[in-house]
Amino acid sequence: MSDTSAAPMIVPDFGDDETDRTLAIICSKGSLDMAYPALVLGNAALGEGVELHLFFTFWGFDMIVDSRMDDLQFSPAGNTAMHFPVKDKSIRIPQAVMPLPGMTGMATKMLKDQLEALDIPPVREFLDQIVAAGGQLWACQMSADMNKVDMDDLYEGVSDIINAADFITMTEGAQLLFI
Amino acid sequence: MPVTSIAGHDVHVNDEGFLTEYDEWNRDIAEVLAANIGIEMTDRHWAVVDFLREDFKAKGETATTRRVQNVGGIPTKEQFALFPKKPGRKMSYVAGLPKPKGCV
Numbered sequence: 001m002s003d004t005s006a007a008p009m010i011v012p013d014f015g016d017d018e019t020d021r022t023l024a025i026i027c028s029k030g031s032l033d034m035a036y037p038a039l040v041l042g043n044a045a046l047g048e049g050v051e052l053h054l055f056f057t058f059w060g061f062d063m064i065v066d067s068r069m070d071d072l073q074f075s076p077a078g079n080t081a082m083h084f085p086v087k088d089k090s091i092r093i094p095q096a097v098m099p100l101p102g103m104t105g106m107a108t109k110m111l112k113d114q115l116e117a118l119d120i121p122p123v124r125e126f127l128d129q130i131v132a133a134g135g136q137l138w139a140c141q142m143s144a145d146m147n148k149v150d151m152d153d154l155y156e157g158v159s160d161i162i163n164a165a166d167f168i169t170m171t172e173g174a175q176l177l178f179i
Numbered sequence: 180m181p182v183t184s185i186a187g188h189d190v191h192v193n194d195e196g197f198l199t200e201y202d203e204w205n206r207d208i209a210e211v212l213a214a215n216i217g218i219e220m221t222d223r224h225w226a227v228v229d230f231l232r233e234d235f236k237a238k239g240e241t242a243t244t245r246r247v248q249n250v251g252g253i254p255t256k257e258q259f260a261l262f263p264k265k266p267g268r269k270m271s272y273v274a275g276l277p278k279p280k281g282c283v
Contacts, residue, residue: 009192010195012195047244047267049265119283121283129244129245132254
């Protein structure tokens with residue numbers, strides 16, 4: 001084909017002008033498997049130019065407590081969906097076995113290995129990435145009081161400890177996700 | 180796939196305007212692609228683009244922002260400064276590569 005057949009240049013629409021979108025995610029769970037949905041979605045939102053606020057409350061508070069955030073656990077107990085990560089098969093361990101000593105440790109290690117194999121960072125490193133990308137982290141005042149911790153005990157990327165009313169005010173017009 | 184002319188070269192692009200043929204890309208084209216989205220290429224922009232090109236050649240897929248930091252050595256914060264708002268998409272567009280597939 002000759003040059004004359006060339007179509008006009010197409011420029012992708014990256015939608016820069018529409019990025020007044022704000023996403024706020026409330027992280028209320030402290031188990032390892034429930035920490036990741038907010039981290040993955042929040043990180044993706046930042047990569048799409050969306051303003052992001054993460055609010056850590058109740059058990060989710062452990063995601064930003066310096067002494068606990070690297071040691072979140074995953075328990076298969078009570079999770080009837082739990083099966084081994086193999087395709088085309090449903091290999092399960094009876095629920096009665098799940099609460100036995102060592103099961104949580106084993107399941108946690110398996111999950112961490114799987115995440116690492118997919119190059120998904122541990123919680124702390126993931127939060128580093130989110131903060132570097134402009135995401136803001138907020139700690140719940142009530143959870144801080146209940147846990148008897150202050151800013152010195154929290155992950156360094158946390159902006160502040162705020163109360164519920166602050167959070168509601170701050171997220172006016174934002175899209176909200178409760179995890 | 181449409182064919183379009185960029186910097187005097189006929190290249191294949193997809194419906195969004197991303198180049199679809201790895202070997203049709205060159206630095207002159209990258210300058211034009213960057214200008215299209217309001218970016219003036221500097222040495223640091225080239226560092227990102229060169230890493231993405233080499234990494235794609237080795238791995239067969241476009242590096243995510245996380246990989247550009249951990250393997251390419253360009254911090255996330257800087258990637259957002261160089262390719263504002265949507266670094267993953269913009270970097271791959273300028274580098275003549277598909278958008279990253281990975282979630283992280």
